[in-house]
Amino acid sequence: MARILLGWDLGAGLGHVANLVAVGQALAARGHEPVLALRDPVAAWDMTRDCGLRVVQAPASRVRQPMPPGQRFRARSLVDILGVHGVANPDWLEPQVRAWRDLIELVRPALVLSEFAPALCLAAHARVPVLSIGIGFTVPCLAADGSFPVLDPSAVQLLPPAALTESIATVLQRLGVAVPANPLAALAGDAQLHLGSELVDPYRSVRPPGSPGPLWASPAAAVPLPSSPACLVYLPATHPGIRDLVEGLQGLRIPGVAYVHGGSATLRAALGRTGLEVSGRPIDMDAVLPRVSVVFHHGGVGTVERCLAWGRPQLVAPFVLEQELITRDLLRLGVARELPDPAAARRAGVMVNEVAVSPELQASAARIAASLRGPQVRSGMDALLAACEAYLPPGG
Numbered sequence: 001m002a003r004i005l006l007g008w009d010l011g012a013g014l015g016h017v018a019n020l021v022a023v024g025q026a027l028a029a030r031g032h033e034p035v036l037a038l039r040d041p042v043a044a045w046d047m048t049r050d051c052g053l054r055v056v057q058a059p060a061s062r063v064r065q066p067m068p069p070g071q072r073f074r075a076r077s078l079v080d081i082l083g084v085h086g087v088a089n090p091d092w093l094e095p096q097v098r099a100w101r102d103l104i105e106l107v108r109p110a111l112v113l114s115e116f117a118p119a120l121c122l123a124a125h126a127r128v129p130v131l132s133i134g135i136g137f138t139v140p141c142l143a144a145d146g147s148f149p150v151l152d153p154s155a156v157q158l159l160p161p162a163a164l165t166e167s168i169a170t171v172l173q174r175l176g177v178a179v180p181a182n183p184l185a186a187l188a189g190d191a192q193l194h195l196g197s198e199l200v201d202p203y204r205s206v207r208p209p210g211s212p213g214p215l216w217a218s219p220a221a222a223v224p225l226p227s228s229p230a231c232l233v234y235l236p237a238t239h240p241g242i243r244d245l246v247e248g249l250q251g252l253r254i255p256g257v258a259y260v261h262g263g264s265a266t267l268r269a270a271l272g273r274t275g276l277e278v279s280g281r282p283i284d285m286d287a288v289l290p291r292v293s294v295v296f297h298h299g300g301v302g303t304v305e306r307c308l309a310w311g312r313p314q315l316v317a318p319f320v321l322e323q324e325l326i327t328r329d330l331l332r333l334g335v336a337r338e339l340p341d342p343a344a345a346r347r348a349g350v351m352v353n354e355v356a357v358s359p360e361l362q363a364s365a366a367r368i369a370a371s372l373r374g375p376q377v378r379s380g381m382d383a384l385l386a387a388c389e390a391y392l393p394p395g396g
Contacts, residue, residue, distance in 0.1 A: 002032050002033070002109075003033040003107060003108060004035070005037060006023060007037040007112065007114055008037070010039070010116045011137070012043075013302065014282060019135075019302075020113075021047055023113065027388065028052065030385065032388075034054070035109070037059075037103060038056075039060040041056075056107075058117070059099030065088075065089070073158075077152075077161075079161045081137075083163065084158070087118060087164060087167060087168070088163045088164045090167045097119050097123045098123075098175070101127075104127070110392055112130045113388070114132045118187045125186045126177050132191070135194065135214075136201055136322065136326070139193065141192065142185065142206075148184065149206050164184070165182075165184060194211040195215050195380040195384065196380075199333065200304055214305055216306075225312075229293045230254055230291060230292045230293055231276075231292055231356060232258070232289070232297075233256060234296070234300075235258075235261070235298055237262035237264070238262065240319055244342055246260075250349055251346075251353070254356055257279055257292075258277070259278070259282060274349070293313070295312050295313075295314050296314075296315040297315075297317075299324070300323065308369065311366045312365060313356070314330060314355070315355045339351065
């Protein structure tokens with residue numbers, strides 16, 4: 001069977017790790033040999049130590065293009081996001097691509113799966129087949145004119161798109177690799193699999209229809225809300241308002257469970273004083289969601305998709321563009337409320353209480369969940385495994 005390299009580079013959420021672990025285990029069950037190259041194996045340790053898969057450090061870049069003094073980063077498109085992470089600077093991009101190439105030489109995979117790892121896609125370009133997988137932002141999608149679509153029309157373009165294109169072309173030329181007609185296409189791999197719902201896909205207006213769907217199985221039937229309100233709080237310690245949000249949860253009047261990724265002992269203690277049960281490890285969503293009537297989180301797409309499938313109303317405190325775009329979709333769908341700014345953090349507990357008993361939010365969440373069930377809903381995992389084996393050599 002085949003050795004397959006699964007890589008993660010950009011993005012800090014644990015959803016990237018959850019996806020790759022699930023896919024790696026499914027590939028291993030079919031007799032393949034997956035190798036996970038993770039941006040942060042230490043942060044992912046709770047999710048990988050018992051997974052039975054080989055894990056290595058990805059050659060992820062830590063460089064970041066500085067913003068002009070007093071200017072806040074606000075991306076207009078993926079061009080700006082890649083640019084701020086150094087992809088538009090060939091002298092920063094080249095060493096990372098070369099490091100990925102060396103890892104490919106060491107691992108010798110027959111196939112590469114990229115979970116938001118553009119430098120890996122470039123390293124494998126024209127050498128090893130690459131499937132770009134993930135949800136939303138993690139699966140680049142080109143518009144009809146070959147550009148990355150605008151995500152936030154209100155934002156000023158920070159980087160000329162030509163700078164990104166020229167950087168990619170320069171690096172490929174330095175490596176002796178033929179440059180494709182549209183160099184941006186090399187960032188997207190040989191095929192793209194959006195493993196989520198189009199309901200919260202920032203590229204749904206340009207992405208071809210027929211996404212495979214989530215990797216995990218949605219509930220086969222409606223899951224009723226608990227008889228008494230309860231909540232799940234799921235936030236990262238990197239949230240700029242995390243301390244204010246935790247303090248605001250003192251107004252909480254319902255029980256529940258909480259997890260803060262990367263949270264200190266002090267932060268966990270403060271959460272415990274709200275009356276919540278504080279978990280020291282990532283939450284098993286499928287086990288917890290049946291027991292809660294509201295989820296308070298930052299808008300991570302993996303958490304959002306789980307809440308939609310289980311029919312759970314949400315309270316969202318976004319702090320980056322992707323989360324803000326997802327929150328807009330949730331508000332449009334009528335399944336969530338938003339904590340829009342740090343000043344509102346003091347009302348976090350009160351708003352959790354309100355969302356937990358809102359008939360309007362509950363009805364909308366149940367309606368969306370029903371649309372995500374049934375025989376018409378395909379298995380993303382089955383589609384991904386079939387795509388992998390289609391790209392493997394015969395007998396691989």
